[in-house]
Amino acid sequence: MKLSYKYRLYPNRRQNEALGEMLYWFCQLYNAGLQQRIEAYRRRAVSLTYKTQADELKLLRTEVPELGNYSFSAEQQVLRRLNKTFTAFFGRVKRGAKAGFPRFKASARFHAADFRFGDGLTMKSGHRLSILGVSGLVKVKWHRDWPKDATCGSAIITRQAGKWSVVFQLDVPDVHSVVGPETVGVDAGLSALVATSDGALVERPRWTKTAAKGLRKRQRAVSRSRKPNLRSKRRKKAKERLAAYSRRVANRRADYLHKLAASIVARYDRIAVEELNIQGLARSMLAKDVLDAAWGQLMSLIAYKAERAGKLMVKVDPRGTSQECPCCGARVEKTLADRVHRCPDCGLVEDRDVAAANVVEFRAFGHNRFRPGSGLRTPSRRGAAELVREAVGF
Numbered sequence: 001m002k003l004s005y006k007y008r009l010y011p012n013r014r015q016n017e018a019l020g021e022m023l024y025w026f027c028q029l030y031n032a033g034l035q036q037r038i039e040a041y042r043r044r045a046v047s048l049t050y051k052t053q054a055d056e057l058k059l060l061r062t063e064v065p066e067l068g069n070y071s072f073s074a075e076q077q078v079l080r081r082l083n084k085t086f087t088a089f090f091g092r093v094k095r096g097a098k099a100g101f102p103r104f105k106a107s108a109r110f111h112a113a114d115f116r117f118g119d120g121l122t123m124k125s126g127h128r129l130s131i132l133g134v135s136g137l138v139k140v141k142w143h144r145d146w147p148k149d150a151t152c153g154s155a156i157i158t159r160q161a162g163k164w165s166v167v168f169q170l171d172v173p174d175v176h177s178v179v180g181p182e183t184v185g186v187d188a189g190l191s192a193l194v195a196t197s198d199g200a201l202v203e204r205p206r207w208t209k210t211a212a213k214g215l216r217k218r219q220r221a222v223s224r225s226r227k228p229n230l231r232s233k234r235r236k237k238a239k240e241r242l243a244a245y246s247r248r249v250a251n252r253r254a255d256y257l258h259k260l261a262a263s264i265v266a267r268y269d270r271i272a273v274e275e276l277n278i279q280g281l282a283r284s285m286l287a288k289d290v291l292d293a294a295w296g297q298l299m300s301l302i303a304y305k306a307e308r309a310g311k312l313m314v315k316v317d318p319r320g321t322s323q324e325c326p327c328c329g330a331r332v333e334k335t336l337a338d339r340v341h342r343c344p345d346c347g348l349v350e351d352r353d354v355a356a357a358n359v360v361e362f363r364a365f366g367h368n369r370f371r372p373g374s375g376l377r378t379p380s381r382r383g384a385a386e387l388v389r390e391a392v393g394f
């Protein structure tokens, strides 16, 4: 399977400029390639291919010496990227969709360069990067090692809000293992972020509230500065502050969800989740909660980590999971305000979200803590308590 490992770069001032210049020239190349395609089509009614353009790259590099300074294969990637936008464009035309002809790019919006690892971009000892056309070695903040058995195929240099990173695309062999017997159902809770069938209720971290407040405050500052008597410089500053804050919130949320997903995957072998239509939900009244809880992000993290660990994630039909008794299967109607599941048929009383998680587990594996039977087993409640304690600490 493929993994992306991202690291911050700390170029010195000269390297910072050189990287910016490199993207500038790659952007020029992109636009020149686009221009050439447009002209070829207008004058001769032919559409150029990637190959024609790549064949001319060698000559172009002698005519424009700046281009000659940088990695040949990275420049081929620029032309490939252009080719991709055209393929997508023709695809849209064919389908009769709104086509949107490929556009020229402003160099300020050209943020990435693709390298074949080891070709124009190599790693030197002490985790420093050598990049063709950039003098010296660029410092990398090596916050984690690659997996032991990983090989790197390509690397992308990116610029986000003036900060540089490198993303290594790693290949690791697929994990083949026998999946263990411990099962769990995981439900997106109403009040809790996550509920598990063995009884864990992971609350939404408290900082999500302060984060929402902080975002609103900065959004107001931006809309206030729209008034004409205020200078646009001030507006720009307010926007920058908002962007920086949103990025911090997103990083923090991603960090939290990564750890939570890791601890769920570490604990259980087979994980059942609801197949939620996030987009459908987002349009309904639950929008804010669902987006805040970032359930979709958590699901994809669990899926990815489970695959990495040779474990299993199963998605089940989400319809009516909160209205069903996990013990006897009776339908027990609840409104959003009902926090507890009380079954009039079998007498089961359970937290509503934990009950739903048990329904999810039953749908996936044919058993849960109230209805044993499939040979698999639900872990003890002690494990659930540990999960909650861990999640509070993140």
Ligand SMILES: [Zn+2]
Pocket (backbone or CB within 6 Å): 325, 326, 327, 328, 329, 330, 343, 344, 345, 346, 347, 348
């Ligand atoms: Zn019941």
